[in-house]
Amino acid sequence: MTHPFKLPPLDERLSAAASLVRNGAVIADIGTDHGYIPISLLQEGKIRAAAASDIRSGPLNRAIANAEKYGMTEKIRFFLTDGLQNIPLSDLGVTDIIICGMGGELISEILSACPYVQNENIRLILQPMSAVEALRGYLADNGFSITEERLAHSNHKLYQCIAAQYDGTTHAYTPAQLLLGKRIIERGTADPLFAPLLEKYIGKTQREYAGKLRGGANAEQTQMLLHELLQIAKEKGFDRDEHTKIL
Ligand SMILES: C[S@@+](CC[C@H](N)C(=O)[O-])C[C@H]1O[C@@H](n2cnc3c(N)ncnc32)[C@H](O)[C@@H]1O
Known part of the structure; x- marks a missing residue:
């Protein structure tokens, strides 16, 4: 059944990140807040399903309310948790992990606490708000290769979006x-x-x-x-x- 409400287009920052998600993916959107990325990608039919998490209940409830509004509750599993912890990524068949709108150091910490990301089939889509060089340094030192990068301009600011995948080798x-x-x-x-x-x-x-x-x-x-x-x-x-x- 088609749902009557369509999410307005994502802004350039979120849209640049969403464009790096693979067709047919199952995503985990970490620090989802409003939940716009999973809702938009589901409405577009680009992804099969999603997990959405946040460390705070306020933002997570906002995502749940938006999923209801836009008719996507059946396709999104919600988790109140720190980073990727306690999300059954393997059982859910997660292929693409999105972490947007956090500092580069926090993104690195979230990744380093989750061995699941060390898998050549998992794509990471990362959009740091700060310390972009620290995030690239973390990826380079920990066996992740950067496969794509996009720029976005939104609210008078420039943003970088990075797609990375584990290959087990260090990069300089x-x-x-x-x-x-x-x-x-x-x-x-x-x-x-x-x-x-x-x-x-x-x-x-x-x-x-x-x-x-x-x-x-x-x-x-x-x-x-x-x-x-x-x-x-x-x-x-x-x-x-x-x-x-x-x-
Ligand atoms: C600035 S918002 C970004 C929201 C959305 N991802 C975006 O890019 O528009 C950051 C979100 O990350 C959440 N967050 C911060 N630290 C987190 C962590 N360790 N694990 C999960 N979520 C976290 C915050 O509660 C907040 O909702």
């Missing part, structure tokens, strides 16, 4: 690759959000570098990062002033 990234993503750098200005992202980090690193010099702190690593970022800008050949307007 340069400081700029940790910050911007190797795949995002490779795609370069083909993505209109690349230049504003690079510009944002150049500005931030310049301020950090100047602050360290003023305070007499060791600025060597910041200088190396700045040099690498400026080198990327030069190689990609864009006019830096032109691309600062979006943010």
Whole structure:
């Protein structure tokens, strides 16, 4: 039966994350809050079923209420829990795990507490609000390979979405690759959000570098990062002033 209510389109951030989910997946959306990702993907028919969890009952109840409103309660199992703990991922046949809207360090902690994610068939879809370099560093050091990366622009902010899969080998990234993503750098200005992202980090690193010099702190690593970022800008050949307007 078709349900009368259709969820309005996801914003660019959630939509970029949802686009990384595989067709026919069974997802676990960790820290679901409003539950928009599972509801939207179910309504679209892109996924077969979903688990949705949150550590707090307020957000989880919001997701449950939205699932009722949009007629998706039968296809979503809800869990009040910390991270991936106590979710029967294997029994539910979860293939794609989504963790969006949390800090990169918290996302790393959630992953490291769950051995189930060390499986080549599981896709992780991660959207850190901060410490993106720490998250990429965690993935690189712990046997996860980054398979896709997307940029999104929403509410005057830029977001990075990362898809990763366990392959058991460690990966090495340069400081700029940790910050911007190797795949995002490779795609370069083909993505209109690349230049504003690079510009944002150049500005931030310049301020950090100047602050360290003023305070007499060791600025060597910041200088190396700045040099690498400026080198990327030069190689990609864009006019830096032109691309600062979006943010
Ligand atoms: C900013 S909201 C993001 C909601 C949604 N994922 C999004 O991206 O729009 C973060 C959510 O994660 C939940 N959360 C924080 N720490 C968590 C944890 N350790 N395990 C599960 N959920 C957590 C919070 O309660 C909150 O609902």
